[in-house]
Structures are given as C-alpha cells and as structure tokens.
Amino acid sequence: MTSRLKQLSEAGQAVWLDFVDRKFLGQGGLRKLIEEDGLTGVTSNPSIFEKAMGHGDAYDAGFTEFLGKADASVVDTYESQAIADIKAAAADLRPAYDRLRGKDGYVSLEVSPYLANNTDATIEEAQRLWAAVGEPNLMVKVPGTKAGMPAIRRLITDGININVTLLFSLEAYQALAEAYVGGLEARVQRGEPVDRVASVASFFVSRIDAQIDKAIDARVAAYDPESDALKAIRGKVAIANAKLAYDWYRGFIAGNRWQALAAKGAMPQRLLWASTGTKDSAYPDTLYIDTLIGPDTINTMPPKTMDAFRDHGSVHGMLTERLDEARHVLDEAKRLGLDLGGVTTGLVDEGVRLFADAADALLGAVAQKRTAFLGDRQNGMTATLPAGLNEAVEKRLEQARADVWARQLWAGDAKLWTGKDESKWLGWLAAARGQQVDPAALKALGEEAKRYSHAVLLGMGGSSLGPEVLANILGNAPGSPTLHVLDTTDPGQITTVATAIDPADTLFIVSSKSGSTMEPELLRAFFYDLAGKDGACFVAVTDPGSKLEATAKADGFAHVFPGDPAIGGRYSVLSAFGMVPAAAMGIDVHAFYEATAPMVFACGPDAPAAANPGIRLGAIIGEAALAGRDKLTILTSPKLAPFGAWLEQLLAESTGKEGKGIVPVDLEPIGAIEAYGADRLFVHFEMAGDAEDGLDTALTKLAEAGHPVVRITVAKPELIGQEFFRWEIATAVAGAVIGIDPFDQPDVEDAKIATRKLVDAYEASGALEPETAAAEDNDFAIFTADDSGFGSAQPAALLRMHFAGLAPGDYAGFLGYVERDETNAAAIAAMRVAVRDAKAVATVAGFGPRFLHSTGQAYKGGPASGVFLTITRDPDPDLAIPGRTASFGTVQIAQARGDMDVLAARGRRVLRVHLKKAGGRIEALRAAIVAAAQN
Incomplete structure (x- = not known):
C-alpha cells in the first residue's frame, strides 16, 4: 500500500x-x-x-x-x-x-x-x-x-x-x-x-x-x-x-x-x-x-x-x-x-523567547561538553554553598540568562550596571583576545631585553600588580632579565631594589595609564638619575597623549607602548600593561594568550549564564555580598599566593563604593572554625601538585559548618591568565548584582589630594604640619583622629579600646607604611591572627602607599565596617628625590597621614601607630596588639 x-x-x-x-x-x-x-x-x-x-x-x-x-x-x-x-x-x-x-x-x-x-x-x-x-x-x-x-x-x-x-x-x-x-x-x-x-x-x-x-x-x-x-x-x-x-x-x-x-x-x-x-x-x-x-x-x-x-x-x-x-x-x-x-x-x-531559551539550553549543553573535552586545559571551579545562598545564586543565574547578561556585557550595554558610562570601559574584553598589543613589537622587546640581567617596573595599582603576579608565578625565561616590581615610596624598599641591580645592566619600565600618577613619576626621576639620565634603557607603557608619553619622548626612551584609554588600570593585565613586562621577562606572549583563550571562550557572549564560569562566579560573590558575606577570603596553594594581591585590587576597587561592595581578605592564615563569622566567602586557588598540608581538610570543615567555599584548580602556571579573565568577568557581573558601576573608583582620588596638600606644604615650608600624639611610650606613639573619642591614654589602653569596638561583621585593617619585607609581613600577619582569633572578625593588611591604589577604595567607599590601624615610622636612612625638596620618606609619611585623615572623614575608626626606633619596633607593636586583642 x-x-x-x-x-x-x-x-x-x-x-x-x-x-x-x-x-x-x-x-x-x-x-x-x-x-x-x-x-x-x-x-x-x-x-x-x-x-x-x-x-x-x-x-x-x-x-x-x-x-x-x-x-x-x-x-x-x-x-x-x-x-x-x-x-x-x-x-x-x-x-x-x-x-x-x-x-x-x-x-x-x-x-x-x-x-x-x-x-x-x-x-x-x-x-x-x-x-x-x-x-x-x-x-x-x-x-x-x-x-x-x-x-x-x-x-x-x-x-x-x-x-x-x-x-x-x-x-x-x-x-x-x-x-x-x-x-x-x-x-x-x-x-x-x-x-x-x-x-x-x-x-x-x-x-x-x-x-x-x-x-x-x-x-x-x-x-x-x-x-x-x-x-x-x-x-x-x-x-x-x-x-x-x-x-x-x-x-x-x-x-x-x-x-x-x-x-x-x-x-x-x-x-x-x-x-x-x-x-x-x-x-x-x-x-x-x-x-x-x-x-x-x-x-x-x-x-x-x-x-x-x-x-x-x-x-x-x-x-x-x-x-x-x-x-x-x-x-x-x-x-x-x-x-x-x-x-x-x-x-x-x-516564540522568539522559547527559541532563545532552547538555544540557551543547547549552548549550555555544548559548553559542558566542551569543558569536559578540554580537561585541564581550562581551569576548573566548584562551589559548595549553603542552601539559602545557593538558591539565590541559581535565581540570579536564571535572571542573567533570561536578561542575556553575557551578551549585554560583551555588547557594552551600560544598562547591565547603572546605565552611565560603563560602556566606555570595556576594552579589556578585546585585550583578553590579544587585540590590544602589537605582537611584533613585544617580540622585538623580548629580544632587546636579553641584553639586560634585570628589569625594574615602576608603577602603581594595576600597572604593577599584574606584572608582579607574572613575575612571581611564571618568572623570567632563561637568558631574559629578572623582573623587580616597585610600587612604593618606601625608602627601604627602593634601596633594596637599587642595591640589587646594576643600573647599566637594567631595563627600566615606567608604567602609568594616566602618566601623571605621583609614585611612578617620583620613581622614574630617581632611577633615571641613577642610570645616568640615559633614556635608552627605559621604556614607557602609558595611554596615548599622556604626560609620561611626552616625557619619554623628550628623554629618549627606547620605546613607548600605548595603552587603551577604554581599559581601567585594574583590568589592564592582559593589555600592554601586563604584556610589556611579560615580554621583557622572555614570556612567549602569543602562547600566553593561547593558554588564556579557553577561559575567554568559556566566558564569551554565547555561553549561557549557568555554564559561563565568569558569570557563575560573579553571581556567587555578588549574592554572597548581598547576603552579608562580603569578606571574600582568598586561600591559595603556595605557588599561587602572589595572585591574591592582584585580585584584592580588582575586587575592592571595582565593588567597594556607595557603602556597598566586597572586602577581599588576602594572606590571612587559615584558622579554626570558630574564628570565622557569618560574613565570609572562601575562595581557594590550588595549582596541581602544589597542595598545602591540611588546607583541603580545613576547607571541607568550613563547608560542613555552613560557610560557602569556592574551589578553583589551575593545572599549570601558564594558565594563570585564565584566572585574570575569569575574575574580570566575575567582578563586572558582581557589580551588576550589587548595583554599582564596577569601573569607576570615586574614593581613590581623595587620599591623593590629601597627600598632595601635605607634600606641597612641606615643599613650601620644609616641614610637615605638626601633630600631637595622643599617647606614647619608648616604642611608639599613637595618633588619633580629632573625632576619635578616645582622648588621652596609655598606648596599650588606646589599642585595647580601638579593637574592643570590633563587632560581628566588622573587619580589622593593618595598613603598614613600612618596608614590604618578610619581617614586617610576618609581624603584621601575627597581629591579624591575634585579632581575628580573639574577635572572630576578618582582617586585612596592606603596605602603603601600594594599597592606596588598590584596596583603599573599598576601605573608604565600601561597607563602613572597617577598624584600621595605620603603622608608620621615620625612615632611616631616607632617600632623596631628584629635583624635589621632599624625600621619599617624607612623601610616604604624608601619604599615611593623608590616608588617615580621609578614613576619619569618612567615619571610619582609625588609629596611627608611629614606630620610634630607626628600623621600627614592629615586634613591640605585635606584642602590644596581641595583648590588646585578648583583653
């Protein structure tokens, strides 16, 4: 039939x-x-x-x-x-x-x-x-x-x-x-x-x-x-x-x-x-x-x-x-x-919506197949979340899918955030694909750099933090120079680098987007003078038309590498600001982009929210912040420890504003369960073969206790670029969840203004404005803001009163305007542990002025829950700045005092401890804080 x-x-x-x-x-x-x-x-x-x-x-x-x-x-x-x-x-x-x-x-x-x-x-x-x-x-x-x-x-x-x-x-x-x-x-x-x-x-x-x-x-x-x-x-x-x-x-x-x-x-x-x-x-x-x-x-x-x-x-x-x-x-x-x-x-x-929904399901399924095939070519991520947070995250991911956040982001649609000028700051998306740099110029620089034993990068914030991660995790190739990163005005730290190099055998990289940031300019003047004013061993990385570009041309710099004005500093590591230092170290930039590409593809506009690792992570950290878990605690295996400093800036400067945001907690040693409050989100980075004894067990216990734990695995060092990009996407998405513009930094400039005011006064009079200690002893003097309410007391009593004000959800900050070395880092870490264990609050730390261009934004503009201790000392020996009356030590003290003034003006609780003895009585302060925390 x-x-x-x-x-x-x-x-x-x-x-x-x-x-x-x-x-x-x-x-x-x-x-x-x-x-x-x-x-x-x-x-x-x-x-x-x-x-x-x-x-x-x-x-x-x-x-x-x-x-x-x-x-x-x-x-x-x-x-x-x-x-x-x-x-x-x-x-x-x-x-x-x-x-x-x-x-x-x-x-x-x-x-x-x-x-x-x-x-x-x-x-x-x-x-x-x-x-x-x-x-x-x-x-x-x-x-x-x-x-x-x-x-x-x-x-x-x-x-x-x-x-x-x-x-x-x-x-x-x-x-x-x-x-x-x-x-x-x-x-x-x-x-x-x-x-x-x-x-x-x-x-x-x-x-x-x-x-x-x-x-x-x-x-x-x-x-x-x-x-x-x-x-x-x-x-x-x-x-x-x-x-x-x-x-x-x-x-x-x-x-x-x-x-x-x-x-x-x-x-x-x-x-x-x-x-x-x-x-x-x-x-x-x-x-x-x-x-x-x-x-x-x-x-x-x-x-x-x-x-x-x-x-x-x-x-x-x-x-x-x-x-x-x-x-x-x-x-x-x-x-x-x-x-x-x-x-x-x-x-x-x-019908359009249903077909789009089906396309999302289709592409989500393909994304999972692709990820499974790539295996360890793409960094992995798992998350263990308490039920309430998990429900909020899944709901947010569904909203992100339905409202096409991935395509909005890649299309530069500012309505994803506040509808202002966010679309002007998305050049980092193209940069992640290698589209901002000149590959031939970078390759030529890499060959030229082999003439030098050392390279010194002079920058601040995004211009320095990304290259520092590359230097510490990837290192220099054989025959290429060792990279030193200087992002400070600390005389001791500058001297340490200056004595470690031969200026005649060093390539200097001056890196500044605006070209007018004070610290890179002072460092440029110092090392240009140290190098005999020979611009041939200098290169600049800066946005077109900047003051630094003009200076570089006038001083005969070997090269000027242009940045992209559509990329903010903290999002710039995959642009010229990260890749010029990388090329100087002998890193194969083309291979680096290829190793990063799997994550760029995975976070692309065609990857639905639930299958998009950047959007999923952004939903987690954004919803955690809305739920009061705004202290993102970074834990790493040893080889990935340097990554936290870059991540701190990205998160804090991008989200910490309008009284909202995420406070990143880096380099805080792991503690017992009872040391952590309900304001934590834990993120663990582990490189294959680099596990830290006991950390996995501790993370499991934290998850069992109801804390959210995100685990990220990196198969090999070359894949660190994937985390740069994953977290850039995640931070942008978290900004959308929180409801802020993740590309501005409205509070960073205030500390700069306060510093310039003090430095200008010094240049005019030869002295900083006088100040009176609220308390002092043989080891240190303590200074309070005028409205601190402490009055005069013994140093130990002031410290005890200061930390006694910590409440659940608060965090303690230790801001050290001292040399960033192992001794000072260890002492500050001990202070953090003492306060955390005694008060069950998160602790953060930064070295000034480095953190001013990083976490300082969140400290001033983010959640008003920080209790800060600023640490200063008289540098000995100090270091002169060519062409300036003020020394590096004077500038650093001015930065500390200006920062404290702005913190106090923003209603933050802040004390400043000034170490008296040359070299600093950091151990005496550690002992005093341990005692104060326990009382």
Whole structure:
C-alpha cells in the first residue's frame, strides 16, 4: 500500500520532517523516509538540536575531533556539528532537489534566535551560514519579526533561500509576501535569475489554539454568559486562521504582480504548516494534518505526529473547504473578545523567547561538553554553598540568562550596571583576545631585553600588580632579565631594589595609564638619575597623549607602548600593561594568550549564564555580598599566593563604593572554625601538585559548618591568565548584582589630594604640619583622629579600646607604611591572627602607599565596617628625590597621614601607630596588639 504520507504529496502537499539527529542520519533514517514516505524536506531549530546534542553521546566524537584541532567558542563548537548534520541531510535530499528542479528538497538551519530583533545582524548571520553550509538546497530560517522582514527582503535579493518562521497572523504573512516579492523584483532589476530562489512561510498552528482555548476555558469556568458560543469555536480558531491565510495566498499568486515573476521562473512562497503536534489530548493527534491538506503547501511534522498520520491520518484536501465557516469562526472570536491579534503578536514574542531559551539550553549543553573535552586545559571551579545562598545564586543565574547578561556585557550595554558610562570601559574584553598589543613589537622587546640581567617596573595599582603576579608565578625565561616590581615610596624598599641591580645592566619600565600618577613619576626621576639620565634603557607603557608619553619622548626612551584609554588600570593585565613586562621577562606572549583563550571562550557572549564560569562566579560573590558575606577570603596553594594581591585590587576597587561592595581578605592564615563569622566567602586557588598540608581538610570543615567555599584548580602556571579573565568577568557581573558601576573608583582620588596638600606644604615650608600624639611610650606613639573619642591614654589602653569596638561583621585593617619585607609581613600577619582569633572578625593588611591604589577604595567607599590601624615610622636612612625638596620618606609619611585623615572623614575608626626606633619596633607593636586583642 502507498504510505499515507506519500499520498499527501500526491495531493500537492509536501511532507517535511521536523527533526534532526546524527544517529538517525547515520543509520539512514532520513533516506528511508524519503524512499518510503516521499519526504522532501527537513526543518531544524535550537530545541531540536538541544535534544540531539545535549543528551547522550552521539556527538562526542564530533566534538572531540573538532576541538582536537583547536579550541573554539561555544557557538563555533555547536555549529561545527550542526552544519555537519545539515550538510548530511542536504546530501540525502539532493536527489529530490535535483529531480524537482529546486522546487523542493530543502533542509533548514536557523539563524540565532538572539538576533530576532536585529536586522543587520540577522542578514550577516544568514549570509555566513549560507556560505558555511555551501549547499544549494539549504534554507536559512529567519523569524518573521518586524526586524526580520527587511532582512528577508535583502537575503532574497542576494539569492539566499529563506524559511520564514514564527508566522501566526495573516497580516504578518502579507508583510512577508511583500518582502519576498520585493526581493525577487530587485533581482530582476539587477538582471539576476529568480528561478532557483526558494522560500517558505512557516505558519504556526497549534500554539494559537493553545492560547485561545486557555482563554475560552477560563471564561467558561467563570460561567461566562457566552459560554456556549465560546465552546463552539474551541479548537477551531487556528485552523480557520490558516485556511484564510491560504485563501489569501491563492488570490495573491493569481495576481498580475506575481504572474510577472512567475513568467521569469519564480517559485511561489509556499505556506508551511508548523507546530502541527496537538497540545490538547482531547483533539485527534492528526488534527493539524488532516484539516490543512492542499496544493502548494508543506506540513512539517515531528516524528511522533508523522507516525500517527502514517497509521491513521485522513488524506482529504480540506484546506479550501468551508471557508465561510472559517470566516465565521474568526468573526466569532472577534465578537467574543478573544483578541486573536493580541494572541498572535504575543506568540511571536513568546516564540522568539522559547527559541532563545532552547538555544540557551543547547549552548549550555555544548559548553559542558566542551569543558569536559578540554580537561585541564581550562581551569576548573566548584562551589559548595549553603542552601539559602545557593538558591539565590541559581535565581540570579536564571535572571542573567533570561536578561542575556553575557551578551549585554560583551555588547557594552551600560544598562547591565547603572546605565552611565560603563560602556566606555570595556576594552579589556578585546585585550583578553590579544587585540590590544602589537605582537611584533613585544617580540622585538623580548629580544632587546636579553641584553639586560634585570628589569625594574615602576608603577602603581594595576600597572604593577599584574606584572608582579607574572613575575612571581611564571618568572623570567632563561637568558631574559629578572623582573623587580616597585610600587612604593618606601625608602627601604627602593634601596633594596637599587642595591640589587646594576643600573647599566637594567631595563627600566615606567608604567602609568594616566602618566601623571605621583609614585611612578617620583620613581622614574630617581632611577633615571641613577642610570645616568640615559633614556635608552627605559621604556614607557602609558595611554596615548599622556604626560609620561611626552616625557619619554623628550628623554629618549627606547620605546613607548600605548595603552587603551577604554581599559581601567585594574583590568589592564592582559593589555600592554601586563604584556610589556611579560615580554621583557622572555614570556612567549602569543602562547600566553593561547593558554588564556579557553577561559575567554568559556566566558564569551554565547555561553549561557549557568555554564559561563565568569558569570557563575560573579553571581556567587555578588549574592554572597548581598547576603552579608562580603569578606571574600582568598586561600591559595603556595605557588599561587602572589595572585591574591592582584585580585584584592580588582575586587575592592571595582565593588567597594556607595557603602556597598566586597572586602577581599588576602594572606590571612587559615584558622579554626570558630574564628570565622557569618560574613565570609572562601575562595581557594590550588595549582596541581602544589597542595598545602591540611588546607583541603580545613576547607571541607568550613563547608560542613555552613560557610560557602569556592574551589578553583589551575593545572599549570601558564594558565594563570585564565584566572585574570575569569575574575574580570566575575567582578563586572558582581557589580551588576550589587548595583554599582564596577569601573569607576570615586574614593581613590581623595587620599591623593590629601597627600598632595601635605607634600606641597612641606615643599613650601620644609616641614610637615605638626601633630600631637595622643599617647606614647619608648616604642611608639599613637595618633588619633580629632573625632576619635578616645582622648588621652596609655598606648596599650588606646589599642585595647580601638579593637574592643570590633563587632560581628566588622573587619580589622593593618595598613603598614613600612618596608614590604618578610619581617614586617610576618609581624603584621601575627597581629591579624591575634585579632581575628580573639574577635572572630576578618582582617586585612596592606603596605602603603601600594594599597592606596588598590584596596583603599573599598576601605573608604565600601561597607563602613572597617577598624584600621595605620603603622608608620621615620625612615632611616631616607632617600632623596631628584629635583624635589621632599624625600621619599617624607612623601610616604604624608601619604599615611593623608590616608588617615580621609578614613576619619569618612567615619571610619582609625588609629596611627608611629614606630620610634630607626628600623621600627614592629615586634613591640605585635606584642602590644596581641595583648590588646585578648583583653
């Protein structure tokens, strides 16, 4: 017997399959349908591909082969397999296409549903897919939105076959017919053929009844007086709508305008009935097949519906019958206020959303496959969160998915944050792809640098912290110079570096975005003088047009490497500010970007929120902050310890403002469970083979005690670039969660202004403004802000009173304007542990003025929960600054005093301890704080 499906084709209706699957294609399933049922087409959409790729292992071999050649984005990974399936289906259908001379035999591939409301992007994507598949029997699917119509006209003009999807209303279909005919006419005017340009209009059916019937049922249940009339048209509106669309089509192709094109060989744009599976079990499962059979139409069916029709469908041409009844049904729908127009308009929007949802699910599944294949080529992350926080994170991720945060971020849409000027600060996205640097210039610098034994970077904040991580984690290549990073005005620290190098055998890198930051300028003056004022051994990294650029040119610097004004300092490590020092150390910058690329791809605009490691992390840290867990505690295996200093700045300066934000806690030794309050989020970084004894057990106990714990694994040092980028994305996303602009730093400038005021006064008078200690003994003097409320007392009493004010949720800060060396670091660490263990509060520490360009923003502008102890001393010996009256030691003291004044003005609790003895009585202070914390 002839298949019922084949009988449809004899009645003039083509049968298409709404399904694609690699196993089905590979086993000859499509060829069988072509041979036995007369099938002449295939449609696909994101939902179909999600079911095919996201479940099972049918595509694993394809993913493995594709990613084995080179890493790629999530979309490229998906398309590599989707296009392979489409080409295979096109090959199976090609005999039908040739036999029917292009009138049928097509397979459809959909443009991204994310582009449904963007005409230009739809055109570009359709052209790209057409070229990528390269088969004449491809149809590119374009949604019939308002933005889609001009795109369809352009694509038809270009000779691309188009399947127009998401049509629900006669009005939309009429607009589409105009676009199709207009495109063909444009080709005729250009003298181009129209006989092999095909298009179908996918008219969705069952979704209309699903919406209309829902409204009918609600009114009937409410005893609407029109209940009988409502029930009489239940399940009939969609079919009536389709019949009148087909009736209009028949009249249109009979008209002179179409006949003129037909004479040139143009093929009519056939109506294709889509969404033909019934949604209501009360209806026959072949309802939308049986009732819509007619010449020059197509019915695309999912396999289940196809099986049902093959078994018991009715082959009878009903499409042109009972048109008066169809008009009556639509008239009744209008009279009864069922708002078919509103329903069809809403269904277009809903259809775009549903396809976008399906695309998200598809790309999420592909992202997981990609991550699994890459293994340790992409840094891993797991999170153990308490139930409440986990629920909030998942809810936020769903919002981020629905509101397309990933695409907003990469598109530079400031509405993701505060809607101000955030879009002007996203150059770091391109920088992560290596697009900001000149590879040839960096390679040449690397060769030139081999003439030197040492390189000294002079910078502050983002200009220094990123390069310092690279120097400490990656180190210099054999034959390339050792990098020293100076971001201080501390005379002892400057002297330590100056005595470790031979100026004649050193490359100096002066790094400053603005070119006017005080510390790099003072350091430049010092080392330029030390190097005999020979600019040939200096290079500059600075934004175009800066003061530093002018100075570098005037002093004959060997090179000036331009930054990007669209990149803030703390986001600049993957730009010239990080890569120039990297190249000088002999790091292969190209290989570094390649090693970083997997995370850039993973965090791309095509990776849905839940599968996007940057967005997921940003949701975690942002929601944790909103829940009061705003002390992000950084724990690392030994080799990754340097990373925390860079991360501190990124988090604190980006989020700590408007009384909100995240306070990063770095280098605080691990403690007992009872030492931690409910304000902590723990993030652990571990390099393979570098585990710290007992830390894993401690983290497990913290998680069991209800603390959120995030674990990040890094397979090898070269992958540290992935963490730079993951955390840049995460910080930007956390800013969106918290509700702030993550790219400004409104409170950093205040300390600079206070410092300049004190330094200018010193330059004018030869002395800093006098101050009186509130208390002192043989070891140190203590200074308070005027409104501290402490009054005069013994130093021990003042310290005890100061730390006694710590309450749950507060944190203690130790700000040392002393040399950053092992002795001072160890002493401050001991102070932190004493206070933390005694008060169960988080502790932070920084060396000044370094932290002023880093965590200082959060201390002043973030949560008002900090209790600070500033530590200063008289430098001995001091160090002169060429051309200046003030010495480095004087500038450092001025910075400490200015910083304290600003902290106090912001209502922060702050004391300053001045160590009396040359070299500092740091141990005496440690002992005093340990005693004070315990009382």
